[in-house]
Amino acid sequence: MIYHIPWIYAPVRTVLAIWHQLTKSEIPELAKCSVLMKERSRVEETICAMQRAGAGSLQVISDFDMTLTRFAHNGTRVPTTHNILDNRLLIDEDCTKKMRELLNTYYPIEIDAGRTAEEKLPLMVKWWTEVHELLIQQRIRKDMLAKAVKESSAVLRDGYKLFFDHLTEQQVPLMIFSAGVGDVLEEVIRQNHVFYPNVHIISNYMDFDQTGALRAFKGQLIHSFNKREGALSHAAGLRELQGRPNVLLLGDSLGDLTMADGVSEHQNILTIGFLNDKVEERKEAYINSFDIVLVQDETMDVANAVLRYITSLRHKCWGSSLRERNSFLPSQLLVPRLFPFPVLVHLQLEFVGRDHSIFVPVLVVEHVGNDILHDHAGLYATFALRHLQLDELPKLERVKRKKTT
Ligand SMILES: Nc1ccn([C@@H]2O[C@H](COP(=O)(O)O)[C@@H](O)[C@H]2O)c(=O)n1
Numbered sequence: 001m002i003y004h005i006p007w008i009y010a011p012v013r014t015v016l017a018i019w020h021q022l023t024k025s026e027i028p029e030l031a032k033c034s035v036l037m038k039e040r041s042r043v044e045e046t047i048c049a050m051q052r053a054g055a056g057s058l059q060v061i062s063d064f065d066m067t068l069t070r071f072a073h074n075g076t077r078v079p080t081t082h083n084i085l086d087n088r089l090l091i092d093e094d095c096t097k098k099m100r101e102l103l104n105t106y107y108p109i110e111i112d113a114g115r116t117a118e119e120k121l122p123l124m125v126k127w128w129t130e131v132h133e134l135l136i137q138q139r140i141r142k143d144m145l146a147k148a149v150k151e152s153s154a155v156l157r158d159g160y161k162l163f164f165d166h167l168t169e170q171q172v173p174l175m176i177f178s179a180g181v182g183d184v185l186e187e188v189i190r191q192n193h194v195f196y197p198n199v200h201i202i203s204n205y206m207d208f209d210q211t212g213a214l215r216a217f218k219g220q221l222i223h224s225f226n227k228r229e230g231a232l233s234h235a236a237g238l239r240e241l242q243g244r245p246n247v248l249l250l251g252d253s254l255g256d257l258t259m260a261d262g263v264s265e266h267q268n269i270l271t272i273g274f275l276n277d278k279v280e281e282r283k284e285a286y287i288n289s290f291d292i293v294l295v296q297d298e299t300m301d302v303a304n305a306v307l308r309y310i311t312s313l314r315h316k317c318w319g320s321s322l323r324e325r326n327s328f329l330p331s332q333l334l335v336p337r338l339f340p341f342p343v344l345v346h347l348q349l350e351f352v353g354r355d356h357s358i359f360v361p362v363l364v365v366e367h368v369g370n371d372i373l374h375d376h377a378g379l380y381a382t383f384a385l386r387h388l389q390l391d392e393l394p395k396l397e398r399v400k401r402k403k404t405t
Pocket residue numbers: 063064065066080081082083103107110127128131177178179180223224253
């Protein structure tokens with residue numbers, strides 16, 4: 001059975017115009033030309049589900065270099081935490097030369113779209129290990145790190161302050177998961193005044209002797225393609241992250257996608273990938289892997305807008321605010337906690353008429369093989385509308401009942 005709402009009939013082109021308008025007004029940043037999405041509807045549904053669950057269910061996991069920091073600034077590359085150490089206060093000329101040679105050899109491999117993660121893995125271990133050995137030979141001084149960071153051209157992405165501040169205000173934990181150098185990373189965020197108590201860092205930390213000289217690196221090496229292991233061993237143990245099944249993940253490498261593997265019983269994961277370098281070669285892989293891809297976007301605008309939306313107290317979501325907008329979108333309205341049974345209420349458009357040029361809003365009440373529910377679908381639909389504060393709607397004429405097994 002289908003209940004019609006006849007007063008809302010409209011030609012398809014109007015629907016498309018409304019769709020465009022609404023998408024723009026909900027999270028206008030998603031309409032930026034730097035934004036690519038393979039499945040926009042899935043992104044919207046995930047964001048809606050995360051918004052309904054609220055800030056208390058959310059955790060943010062982010063990579064650092066080229067994700068929270070900019071890729072380029074004023075036409076030059078921004079240094080990674082490793083490259084910040086390339087400073088005469090810390091290393092000599094010979095070490096600089098060797099580190100640069102290693103960078104020129106291995107960075108192209110790291111971002112090579114033609115090689116698999118398995119192929120890259122041993123080469124990444126070699127790169128990181130050789131550089132760390134060079135740094136240890138230099139006996140880098142702990143008390144010089146802050147000065148080296150100050151003298152560097154490290155820059156966090158535009159909008160970083162809003163990002164860190166918002167997460168702190170909302171008491172959302174931020175886990176920074178970096179294959180860079182933890183001590184340097186900490187200094188960068190400290191000097192930018194955003195090293196707040198909700199920030200947790202998993203990275204390669206230096207081990208200094210009693211004189212303050214580098215003698216080793218602590219723990220298991222983290223490189224760009226073994227973050228899964230780190231996630232399983234470290235992140236799972238962080239008490240502050242427990243009971244937060246929704247994850248916003250930010251990264252710039254396909255290897256970053258495994259950073260949420262330590263989140264037990266996760267419900268929704270939304271991934272945002274910064275595609276900074278070798279754009280054309282890597283675009284397809286990024287679009288197929290991240291939910292949202294940001295092409296050469298040096299800002300935190302999209303992440304901030306998504307966060308603002310997820311943590312807003314608005315009750316309604318895409319497709320649900322009929323009363324406000326006098327229209328709606330064909331996306332799902334999930335009302336999971338409303339009923340003691342598994343019932344799913346969608347509001348969707350059905351195209352009718354001989355040429356399919358008019359649409360009919362249809363409320364679909366989906367339930368799992370329960371006859372009582374089936375008989376009372378209309379009632380549940382009414383409850384759902386009230387719950388979603390859509391009770392000013394004219395009486396529904398048809399409700400579609402869908403029995404799923
Ligand atoms: N010797 C090295 C080793 C790695 N890098 C770069 O640092 C990045 C790792 O840090 P994340 O915060 O992104 O995990 C990585 O992408 C390498 O390109 C380096 O510059 N020097």
